[in-house]
Amino acid sequence: MGNRHDFLNKAVNLINDRIGDVVKTSTIYESDAWGEEAQDDFLNQAVMVHSSIQVEALLVELKKIEAILGRTESFRWGPRTIDIDILLVDSLVYFTDHLQIPHASLAQRRFALMPLAEIAPELVHPVTGYTINELLERCEDEGAVRIKATSAA
Numbered sequence: 001m002g003n004r005h006d007f008l009n010k011a012v013n014l015i016n017d018r019i020g021d022v023v024k025t026s027t028i029y030e031s032d033a034w035g036e037e038a039q040d041d042f043l044n045q046a047v048m049v050h051s052s053i054q055v056e057a058l059l060v061e062l063k064k065i066e067a068i069l070g071r072t073e074s075f076r077w078g079p080r081t082i083d084i085d086i087l088l089v090d091s092l093v094y095f096t097d098h099l100q101i102p103h104a105s106l107a108q109r110r111f112a113l114m115p116l117a118e119i120a121p122e123l124v125h126p127v128t129g130y131t132i133n134e135l136l137e138r139c140e141d142e143g144a145v146r147i148k149a150t151s152a153a
Contacts, residue, residue: 004040005028005043007082008045010069011065011082012025014068014069015049015065015084018064018065019049019051019053019061020049020050020052020053021049021050021051022047022048022049023050024046024047024120025047025048025119026047026115026119027115028045028115028148029043029044029111029115029145029147030145031044031110031144031145032143032144042111044112045115046087046112046115046116046118046119046120048119055089055092055094055099056099058086058089059086059099062084062086065082065084066084069082070082085103086101087103087106088101088102088120088126089101091124091126092126102126106135107125107130107139108141109141110141110145111141111143113132113135113139114136114145116132117133117136120132121133
């Protein structure tokens with residue numbers, strides 16, 4: 001919702017300020033809404049960050065950034081200003097009731113794999129054993145994903 005490019009730009013800056021050094025950002029991609037389809041198209045971007053923050057604290061900080069950017073709780077997959085997901089943390093496999101790393105649906109979502117493949121194509125998914133490029137090639141999601149802009153910044 002709102003100025004989607006501005007929210008991505010602000011999110012990247014807040015991540016850099018609050019979490020760690022942003023070392024790579026992907027192109028911005030646009031895709032059809034996923035889940036609840038009666039809403040505006042999504043913008044997606046992958047961001048690689050070097051950080052020493054532990055995963056539980058990372059999740060807390062990302063939720064704070066989402067709140068700063070005006071995200072409020074609504075129904076699942078509903079409209080929102082920003083949605084920041086942790087896709088991977090090195091080769092970590094981590095499962096709790098509220099956090100799963102790698103992201104549970106990463107391998108099934110073209111809109112997440114395309115920007116990630118741009119910045120980390122040879123990164124190996126620690127559960128599947130496939131590289132991000134290989135996951136993208138195997139992905140059965142046929143949703144359209146289009147390049148929207150070179151970056152938010």
